Amino acid sequence: MEEIRWGMIGCGDVAERKSGPAFQQVAGSRLVAVMRRDAEKAADFAARHQVPKWYSQADALIRDPDINAVYVATPPASHEAYAIAALAAGKHVYLEKPMALDSDGARRIAEKAKESTGKLVIAHYRRALPAFRKVKELLDGGEIGQPLLVDVRLLQPAKPGLVAASETNWRTDPAISGGGLFHDLAPHQLDLMLLYFGAVQRATGFSANQAKVTEADDFVSGLIQFENGVNFRGLWGFNVPPEQALDSCEIIGTKGKISFSFFGEAEVVLWQDGKREVLRFKNPAYVQQPMIEKVTGYFLGQNPNPCPAGEAVEGMRLIDAFTGKKVYEKQDGAQPG
Template identity: 55%
Template structure:
């Protein structure tokens, strides 16, 4: 393929700014069709964004001869069904995170990609952003020496402004999201750990419902040991007091520490008592750097920026932390 002609399945809120417009801003890429079950909303999105075709049925979009690649931006419940349908139709897929409801579903998606010989990429898009690439380079050059351990804390009040808004709060409906807010936010954080430190040799955790009014577990803890002996400790609480709100990740090395916010714009580097802060400008379209890499991969000019096999590792860790059964 010389040009990627995208169709979006699920042109909801998440695609308005974060991803949708970027498909027309990347070289060799064009957004040609969108789909949403609500026909009026699909038509409205298409008109506002200058997209020539719109549908209210996923099969119609997948079978549109003008569409040669599919971006799936629905809630996780539909990821497996739509991904496998698109792959079966011979059309490569870029699917949002989390990859699926659980690792069993993610495995079936990966198997389908192999079965049909069609490319599949998962939208762990922080891998491509300048802030997180800078951290990767700092680790590679051993700016803080040999990494010892990582401490991550995500503490949010019940009404947190870090959570993406949507018409229906499907993120706390496990039948649609796979779990609670952990399933929405932790994929970004855990994928970065695998991106930085490689494969995990062991991982375990537990989940608990602290807020009795919550429909899902709102506290999750997890521990990972990586092949290079780096140890990760993570704590996610979505019923913390507002005064203790936190989004922090500390990477400790033999010479110092790197501190950053997975959902913020800064890196602090402390080496033997000397601290430096790096600030990064917010991206207009946070997925654009990743979409550039996806397009490069699909036209045969680059590597897969996040394969199904890589994303499956994140799903398995999440399942272990929350004790999800297949």
């Protein structure tokens, strides 16, 4: 049986908790090698997860003839270089979000994928989790009628220790992450909005560094009007009092409402005819496993691309618009695949 033989670039916290071991549990998938610049940590990960090889240089992993697919699980600053190198070598690529530091970098990766014999998928893994799939099913089935308005709010208290340099706080260094915690968390949310509501007509927003404890903005707001008439309002704040913390999405339609959180309990609340129904779900031990199953199937030619690069580029364009990096301009024609 043909199989996908993975090499993983970056084996830190995300790979440890969310994705790495899942590559060993998916049919037709095998984790052959891992890479981390800290050789001791790379060797430790490989030993604990029964991975045959480890490297301290990404180029060596990409050149390994035993590997036909590369999972890039490093911070965003290195996504573009590693993804393009792997695609140039003809390897399939599963690339962590955010796709790049900005939409320009994301476009360059998408263009390189068109030239490569390798396939490219972006790791917006929430698409494959049961709660978020249920939301799409409810929307597609007309359970709340015609969707009208989406309100997203993600408010978190300031986290201690963000100023000190460490491997755990790179998310608030714009040179490494592209921005702040918004750049780390909002890609999940905006990707689902694109999945649910389709093409964007216009988008705008603004951001600010209110606390000034890091170089990154800690407040972002954004507005989207989708081509189907749905209007979106988003608010992100990472310096609120603990009692004001909030993680919510409300989708209001002509016949009801759907509400859920992105990072909390795996449940969806459906409001219809004055009645409230709570739908609860269970996530797998490694939350990326359902997506990795779809990615592996796509690489093996068994199913469509579960998250094409063009859709992730669009998400990056929204992030750039909300943070003032670029004015959002409507693009004619199909998004790049």
